[in-house]
Amino acid sequence: MAGRWHRWLLVSLVTLSAARKTHFEPWSPCHTLHGSGKNALVTGITGMLGSHVAEALLERGYKVFGVVRPRSNIRNLATFQAKIEILTAELTDPWRVLRLMEKVKPDYIFHFAAQAFNSLSFDQPAETLSTNMMSTLHILEAARQLNMKSSRVVIAGSSTVYGASTEDWDGPVPEEAAMKPVSPYGVSKAASELLALSYARAHGLHVIVPRFFIHLAPRGVEALALHDFARQVAMVERGLLSPPVLRHGDLSTRRDITDIVDSAPVVVCLAEVAPSATVVNLGSNVSYSMQQLLNELVLLSPSWRPENQSDGPSALRLEMDVSRLRAYDERIVMADISRVQQLTGWVPQPDMPRLLRMLLDYWRHETAFRYPEELSSPRPASSDDRTEFMAEL
Structure with missing residues (x-):
């Protein structure tokens, strides 16, 4: 039984990860493979971003070392685990x-490990600040102590550092916009970024900070809004939510969303x-309505019925959940990506219908894995039917 599940999972993950080729302009330096003979260390490799960047590194010829915590679930690495070396460490x-850094002697360090969820940071501000800032400090300090000036250190930044500044710009937000974070997570990313840049100036480390706007792909967790919506749809389809209600927060916002499968080679x-x-900002330069994305997602499910036919026992319904509202939520966020395009020649190719289908298929497979047919049975859902997740260190 376990072997059948494992084989099915591998096939599913391969299918879900099938990628379109990232498009670069003809003059782009990204067409050349640079990784042969070089070591890349990836923290947070079991997460959504880290696992896809690891695959992009392998495709460019790098030897990849992934850092995981002792209790990490490494299922996201199933399709390429044999091609990398896994190292166990607590970055705190x-x-x-x-x-670890002394052993690997990495030419490139991709630091993605973090408490990576903006909404969770309001409930756990101390853990968010401590985890994100101290893990970044320890990476930078190790690089300094080992005199790794020839290595390149990529510290994952975030669009959340802009916060209230998004309201000051009539259009896409450039890198020059002031840092005005409105969440503990945004503060932790601003502080980590400033710390990293100080090490570049004071100690000569080669530091690069991509500010990620919302990036999505399979392998995510339900702490991310669209992943949670897809999870709830999948649960309704399997009869695991009764009543079949999809609960959501504020849908009036607009967000810049990028497919990680498209952007991972750009990060490398x-x-x-x-x-x-x-x-540098890393986004799609397209702003999507959360209301429209949720509408498009539920239309992909056979559980959805037109409004005048939504009274069936299994018909999916939408409902506002006030517990999901944030203390502060930016209205519109969109990235000015002219700088990353000048550096790399990347031309984003957003395909939101495809991404939504991938997220829903991912959660259909994930739900089937979590609740096998012979074990699953309908159960009532509560508005707090969520598990707190931390991106793996």
Whole structure:
């Protein structure tokens, strides 16, 4: 039974990860493979972003070392685990980080490990600040102590550093916009970014900070809104939510959303070509209505019925859940990506219908894995039917 599930899962993950080729302009330096003979260390490799960037690194010829926590679930690595070396470490332990960096001697470091969920940070501000800032400090300190000036350190930034600044711009937000974070997560990313840039200036480390706007792909968790919507739809389809109600927060916002499968090769190329102390927006330059995305998602499900036919026992319904509202939520967020395009020649190719289908298929498979047919039975759902997740260190 376990073997059948494992084989089915591998096939599913391969299918869900099938990628279109990232498009770069003809002049782009990203067409050249730069990874042969070089080591890349990826923290947070079991997460949505880290796992896809690891695959992009492998495609460009790097030897990849992935850092996982002792209790990490490594299922996201199933399709390429045999091609990488997995190292166990808690990044909150500075001595272990130093020893790990000394062993790997990475040419490139991609630091993605974090408490990576903006909404969760309002409930856990101390853990968010401590985890994100201290893990970044330990990576930078190890690089400094080992005199790794020839290595390139990519520190994952976030669009949440802009916060209230998004309301000051009539259009896409450029990198020059002031940092005005409105969440503990945004503050932690702003502080980590400033810390990294200070190490570039004071100690000569080669630091690059891509500010990620919302990035989505399979392998995510339900702490992300669209992943949670897809999860709830999949649960309704399997009869695991009774009543069949999809609960959501504020849908009036608009967000810049990028497919990680499209952008992961760009992250690798940025590490190869960007000058030290580069801060660059990474997004699609397209802003999507959350209401419209949810509408398009539920239309993909046979559980959805037109409004005048929505009284059936299994018909999916939408309902506002006030517990999902944030203390502060930016209205419109869209990235000015001219800088990343100048550096890499990347031309984003957003395909939101495809991405929504992939997310729903991913959660159909994930739900089937979590609740096998012989074990599942309908159960009532509560508005707090969520599990707190932390992106794996």
